[in-house]
Amino acid sequence: MSLTQIIRFPTHSDERGSLIALEGNDMIPFDIKRVYYIFGTQSGVSRGFHAHVHLKQVAVCVAGKCKMRLDNGHEQQEIWLDSPDKGLLIEGLIWREMHEFSPDCVLMVFASEPYDESDYIRNYTEFLHQAGL
Numbered sequence: 169m170s171l172t173q174i175i176r177f178p179t180h181s182d183e184r185g186s187l188i189a190l191e192g193n194d195m196i197p198f199d200i201k202r203v204y205y206i207f208g209t210q211s212g213v214s215r216g217f218h219a220h221v222h223l224k225q226v227a228v229c230v231a232g233k234c235k236m237r238l239d240n241g242h243e244q245q246e247i248w249l250d251s252p253d254k255g256l257l258i259e260g261l262i263w264r265e266m267h268e269f270s271p272d273c274v275l276m277v278f279a280s281e282p283y284d285e286s287d288y289i290r291n292y293t294e295f296l297h298q299a300g301l
């Protein structure tokens with residue numbers, strides 16, 4: 169499975185502008201249990217640096233952009249989230265980092281589960297161990 173699974177959201181555009189509608193078990197390929205968004209990220213700040221055991225997420229920059237770095241222990245890929253119609257599906261044991269936030273970036277994330285700190289792996293050595301490496 170590719171590390172970077174991109175979902176292109178259909179955009180309803182007319183003379184007034186554009187609208188994107190997202191529903192669970194449709195464009196978002198799971199039941200949406202939680203939505204959070206990251207904004208006001210200071211220049212030079214990176215976030216993430218963890219993996220999840222069970223959580224599935226779709227991340228989209230609804231404004232601005234940031235660079236997502238994904239790592240499954242074998243390979244690493246970077247992808248710019250830079251359009252409101254470009255969703256990144258993250259599932260499975262993947263270490264993720266977010267870098268180079270633009271000042272106007274609003275990173276919205278749809279998640280398959282409620283917040284649960286015990287689902288996080290925040291130590292890279294532990295991540296590699298869980299990945300069987």
Ligand code: T46
Pocket residue numbers: 202204206215216217225227264277283
């Ligand atoms: C992820 C990346 C893409 C909550 O109380 N509820 C929540 O639903 C979330 C996501 C966070 N928090 C609290 C926990 C921390 O005290 O908000 C604080 C910041 O969270 P964290 O340092 O985990 O944020 P990021 O940007 O490093 O990571 C977040 C998500 O936590 C994570 O699941 O995949 O965005």
